[in-house]
Every structure is written in C-alpha cells, then in structure tokens.
Amino acid sequence: MKSTIRKSTYKAIYRLLDMVSPVDYDCGTLCGAACCTCGKDEDPDEMSLGIYLLPGEEKLFDGNEEWLDWTSEYAEDYDFPESWTGKVHFIRCKTPPVCPRKQRPLQCRFFPLEPHLTEDNELRLILNTVELPYKCPLITEKIQLTPSFIQATYTVWKRLITDPLIYDLVVQDSEDREYDGKNLIFVK
Numbered sequence: 001m002k003s004t005i006r007k008s009t010y011k012a013i014y015r016l017l018d019m020v021s022p023v024d025y026d027c028g029t030l031c032g033a034a035c036c037t038c039g040k041d042e043d044p045d046e047m048s049l050g051i052y053l054l055p056g057e058e059k060l061f062d063g064n065e066e067w068l069d070w071t072s073e074y075a076e077d078y079d080f081p082e083s084w085t086g087k088v089h090f091i092r093c094k095t096p097p098v099c100p101r102k103q104r105p106l107q108c109r110f111f112p113l114e115p116h117l118t119e120d121n122e123l124r125l126i127l128n129t130v131e132l133p134y135k136c137p138l139i140t141e142k143i144q145l146t147p148s149f150i151q152a153t154y155t156v157w158k159r160l161i162t163d164p165l166i167y168d169l170v171v172q173d174s175e176d177r178e179y180d181g182k183n184l185i186f187v188k
C-alpha cells in the first residue's frame, strides 16, 4: 500500500512518543502488563496478540528483528477500508512484555487512546472502545492520563490523518462506533 508518510516522519513520530507515557509510572505494574502478555497465562508458549502496522510504518523495521514474528495479510480479507488494497503487515512480539522500547509500534504507543472523527470531521481522542480480552486499569478505573501523553498523541494523529489511507481507517472506525452506539469517553 502506498503511504504518503515518509520514513523520516514516522521516525519523528516515534521520537515524539518516546518522550511521553500514559501515566508517570510503569502502568504494567497495575495489571501484569496485560496488554502485552494477554494469552500467555493460558499458554506460556503463546506470543502476544498480533498488532497491525499502519501503512508505511513497516519502513521503520527491516523484518529481521529477533523479537518479532511477521505475517502479511491482504487488506481485502479483513475489515479494513475499501481504499486499503494489498498487504497489511502484522507483528507479534516473541518476548512480551519485554521489547526494545524505542521500536515498539504505534499501536502500543497510543493505547489506551484512539482517534475519533466527529460528524463535523473534528479529531477527538477517546478511550479505547475495542472489546479486549483483558482489563486495562487505565480504562476500567478511569485513571487520569498525563497531559503530555494526550497532547503528543493528538498531535501525531493530526499528522497521521493527512494520509488518505489512515484517514479512511479513522473515518471507518468512527462511523462503526457511532453505528454501534458505543459509549464514547472523550479525552480531548
């Protein structure tokens, strides 16, 4: 898939998000890093849940990272926007919750926030509405997130949605949420 976001921009985005954290401590201590290790309790040989990379994000990896398993799937086979055609890259970390922190993908960096576009096409940030196979205390206990994390995440999404493919994804997810009548908790 053709991404309009350059590798250097993705690098700058990673650097910006390296400087912030959802809370001022390691929130993995609250839950045993549930978002990284989900599934491992039942089967210690299991790796973490698969994470898809945004279009072009794969430019930041060389595919030989020892801590990652890669798969590619066709976007048409999944519930991605119609404009998404061709390969989507999925990764799974082999040693969760341990990973090279500076290389963790965007989806790990944004959690528990998601972008949402209102009917007026305004970008907002909301708490994750995707059904999860684990409990995230940041969501269930509505723990206050750091303003720097919220602001950096918002800044990044403002940039990301200038890419037509990523914009289409956010539109689709936003429309699906509204259609499902999900209880949106706006953060910004």
Ligand code: SF4
Residues within 6 Å of the ligand: 027, 028, 029, 030, 031, 032, 033, 034, 035, 036, 111, 112, 135, 136, 137, 138, 139
């Ligand atoms: S983001 Fe939520 S689930 Fe993941 S480590 Fe932090 S508190 Fe736990």
Ligand code: SF4
Residues within 6 Å of the ligand: 035, 036, 048, 093, 095, 096, 097, 098, 099, 100, 104, 105, 108
């Ligand atoms: S890449 Fe790192 S932060 Fe993301 S799920 Fe794997 S271990 Fe957790």
